[in-house]
Amino acid sequence: MSQRLINWLEIPVVDMPRAIGFYEQVFDIKLRRETMSQVDMAVFPHPDPGGALVAGEGYRPSNYYGTVPYLHAPELDALLARATRAGGKTVFGPLRLPGEIGRIAHITDSEGNRIGLHEPVAA
Template identity: 90%
Template sequence: MSNRLINWLEIPVVDMNRAVHFYEQVFQTQLKRETMSQIDMAVFPHPDPGGALVAGEGYRPSNYYGPVPYLHAPALDALLARATQAGGKTVFGPLQLPGDIGRIAHITDSEGNRIGLHEPIAG
């Protein structure tokens, strides 16, 4: 049994094309578009799928309140610059965490979601 607590993450979006463009530009990756039960999805690349952008009935961006997912950001400063260039905004950080935890920051994405970013200490 795995100790992994997070199995899947969904980030609600209003405009899927705009959101896909934002995340692909910021994370320099390609998302896989799918439709499942009338829910428009763009799945993040990962050998064990961990999440997707989602649009449809029952999904609404959280703006500032609600859960804050943290995404892996091994080059935090460059990622924050790309987020700003893509239409997002840095709202917190970067903050150096104590010990060997790394740094974190929060951005708002193209849809208004608050997203946490974590840059681990390079080992």
Template identity: 60%
Template sequence: MSTIINWFEIPVADLERATAFYEAVFAAEFKRESMSGMEMAVFPYEDPHPGGALLKGEAFKPSAQGTVVYLHAPDLTAMLTRVSKAGGECVFGPQVLPDNIGTIALIVDTEGNRVGLHQPA
């Protein structure tokens, strides 16, 4: 096992709005999928690396509480600028971590989810 993380899902109320936000922040295009009454916009990833998606479904509700996933930020400063331009908010950081781990920030997306961004050192 090379990593504990296999897949993650960020719940959204408005898939179009959330997809536009994350595509702007990551400067990337997301793949759209649907299955079992759920709609998804999949983050770009390459196997065998973990992947994830924005997920709209009846049982999935955005929240500012609960688990926080930290997403890779190759240029945290540029990404935080795009967060605010895309309608999100930085609520913590940037914070340099000890022991040369990198820099993190915590944002709130357009759906009200807390999401972390991590730029490795």
């Protein structure tokens, strides 16, 4: 298993069709639509690392609170405990993803940034 820092990237959007049109035109790609846990997604065709446009509750585009990077977290429960001890807060999860994707959670860091954490399925 590779050890990379960023596993996934989410870009919040308000108008999904408009955003899909923008990213497909700018990057000359085709995005794949999905829905996961009531979140509307348009997934980029780049698997390593991957990412998606996302629309739903808790996602709001802005230059203040926007893109959510997912950082590699091979021991998610231990990492969440350490984040809390360091002054962070768990705001979502852990959530087991379908298939062999793993688990995710969101935390806020000491500065108030929202960070996604991804625990891949152990090989």
